[in-house]
Amino acid sequence: MNPKAKTVTQNNTGEEVSAEKEARDRQETLKILKSFGRKRENLIPILQKVQARLGYLPREAMMEIATHLGIPEIDVYGVVTFYNQFRLNPPGKHSIRVCLGTACHMKGGYITLDAWKRRLDINQGETTPDREFDLDTVACVGCCTMAPVTVVDNQPEGKVEPTKVDGILLAFELERGAEGQKTVR
Numbered sequence: 001m002n003p004k005a006k007t008v009t010q011n012n013t014g015e016e017v018s019a020e021k022e023a024r025d026r027q028e029t030l031k032i033l034k035s036f037g038r039k040r041e042n043l044i045p046i047l048q049k050v051q052a053r054l055g056y057l058p059r060e061a062m063m064e065i066a067t068h069l070g071i072p073e074i075d076v077y078g079v080v081t082f083y084n085q086f087r088l089n090p091p092g093k094h095s096i097r098v099c100l101g102t103a104c105h106m107k108g109g110y111i112t113l114d115a116w117k118r119r120l121d122i123n124q125g126e127t128t129p130d131r132e133f134d135l136d137t138v139a140c141v142g143c144c145t146m147a148p149v150t151v152v153d154n155q156p157e158g159k160v161e162p163t164k165v166d167g168i169l170l171a172f173e174l175e176r177g178a179e180g181q182k183t184v185r
């Protein structure tokens with residue numbers, strides 16, 4: 001066996017994670033847990049802090065949290081999946097948030113969401129395998145006159161119908177192509 005070969009395990013989504021990364025995440029989680037008491041009501045603030053630090057909530061972090069609070073792992077998982085604010089997947093380089101507030105819903109927000117799902121080949125709450133994009137939904141972002149809205153990297157884009165989804169993705173592709181050319185020059 002190659003002594004330099006990295007040990008890998010899989011995260012919540014079956015993606016490979018190096019042992020080093022897993023150890024780093026564990027250290028970060030333990031550091032956060034130290035600053036909280038063992039009362040169950042600390043669960044949500046702990047989850048928020050761990051997610052803010054790691055970008056999402058890996059399975060191992062949820063297990064550490066359950067042990068710290070002395071509660072079943074399934075209770076932690078239940079809270080994480082109940083609240084929209086928590087992520088089970090690592091964030092992508094670009095975030096795509098489809099607004100499903102009333103105005104956007106009336107103007108076809110779900111059709112836009114379906115278009116994003118099809119084009120990226122992921123469901124909401126997931127990240128593409130190349131970690132380029134993550135997809136989720138949001139409630140009204142205050143730009144109802146531009147409905148249906150998709151927030152791309154925190155920037156609201158108006159009138160995002162399926163054809164515009166293609167346009168946004170094409171722009172990212174061109175940007176990536178230009179970056180690739182810069183590195184080969």
Ligand code: FES
Pocket residue numbers: 099100101102103104105139140141142143144145147149
């Ligand atoms: S409902 Fe989508 S921006 Fe208001």
